[in-house]
Amino acid sequence: MSEFLKKLKGLFVEEVPMDQGSTATPPSIETKSKEIPTKSNVPNQSVPQTQPSSPAKTYKGNESFDEILYQAMEKANQSGFDYLEFKQSLKSLQNMGMTDEVKYKSAFAMAQTMGVQKQPLLDSAAHYIQVLGIEESDFSKALQKQINEQIDLKKTQIQAEQNNSDQKLKTIAELTKEIELHKVEIEKLTKQMAEVSSKIENTKGQFNSAYQQLVGQIQADIEKMKLYLA
Numbered sequence: 001m002s003e004f005l006k007k008l009k010g011l012f013v014e015e016v017p018m019d020q021g022s023t024a025t026p027p028s029i030e031t032k033s034k035e036i037p038t039k040s041n042v043p044n045q046s047v048p049q050t051q052p053s054s055p056a057k058t059y060k061g062n063e064s065f066d067e068i069l070y071q072a073m074e075k076a077n078q079s080g081f082d083y084l085e086f087k088q089s090l091k092s093l094q095n096m097g098m099t100d101e102v103k104y105k106s107a108f109a110m111a112q113t114m115g116v117q118k119q120p121l122l123d124s125a126a127h128y129i130q131v132l133g134i135e136e137s138d139f140s141k142a143l144q145k146q147i148n149e150q151i152d153l154k155k156t157q158i159q160a161e162q163n164n165s166d167q168k169l170k171t172i173a174e175l176t177k178e179i180e181l182h183k184v185e186i187e188k189l190t191k192q193m194a195e196v197s198s199k200i201e202n203t204k205g206q207f208n209s210a211y212q213q214l215v216g217q218i219q220a221d222i223e224k225m226k227l228y229l230a
Contacts, residue, residue, distance in 0.1 A: 008070045011087045069135055076131040081116050082124035 077084060089107035098106065111121065 008073060008084070011084070011091050068139075069132060072131050072135045073128055076128065078124055078127065081111055081114050083121060083128055084124075086111055086116075086121055086125075 073084070086107055089110055090103055093103045093106055096103075108116075108118070108121070
């Protein structure tokens with residue numbers, strides 16, 4: 001990070017050491033650099049006249065993302081005394097035990113000595129909000145692109161696999177039903193076969209009985225004819 005970016009970051013946050021062993025994860029989403037609007041085409045925005053919180057907060061963030069945002073502000077830095085210089089004045093008064101009201105009035109008094117007026121100062125602050133808004137919009141678009149390319153693709157693949165699985169389960173269910181029908185038919189045919197076999201055996205037995213009786217009578221007559229006939 002350049003000296004200017006470090007200085008710019010120092011206006012907004014108080015850096016604290018990162019946990020031992022931790023590293024900043026570089027962003028996987030790249031924002032496209034765009035033409036930064038000039039002060040002339042930045043719409044006037046009024047700043048709510050509320051009591052702001054302390055300008056510096058303890059912050060542990062992603063330095064890569066920080067650099068993207070601060071670089072955008074650096075590129076959009078307006079000539080002369082604007083919001084960033086006013087922020088530097090506030091920073092210089094931070095440790096003097098002043099209330100926010102006194103600090104802001106004191107910083108503005110110094111700015112007035114250089115011909116700075118309230119509304120242009122507010123416009124310049126709104127200008128940086130618009131610049132950061134462009135970066136946020138670019139980031140959101142890039143993030144949505146990754147969602148579309150990666151997450152939505154995985155969802156499509158998962159759905160395709162689920163459809164294949166459902167189709168196979170349906171096929172298995174249909175085959176299982178057919179197998180059960182085949183089993184019923186096999187049992188029916190087995191029962192019919194047993195009944196037919198029983199009838200055949202019974203018929204065979206009846207035939208054999210009639211056969212043996214008739215043949216026995218004929219054989220008896222043959223024996224008697226041999227015995228009694230000369």
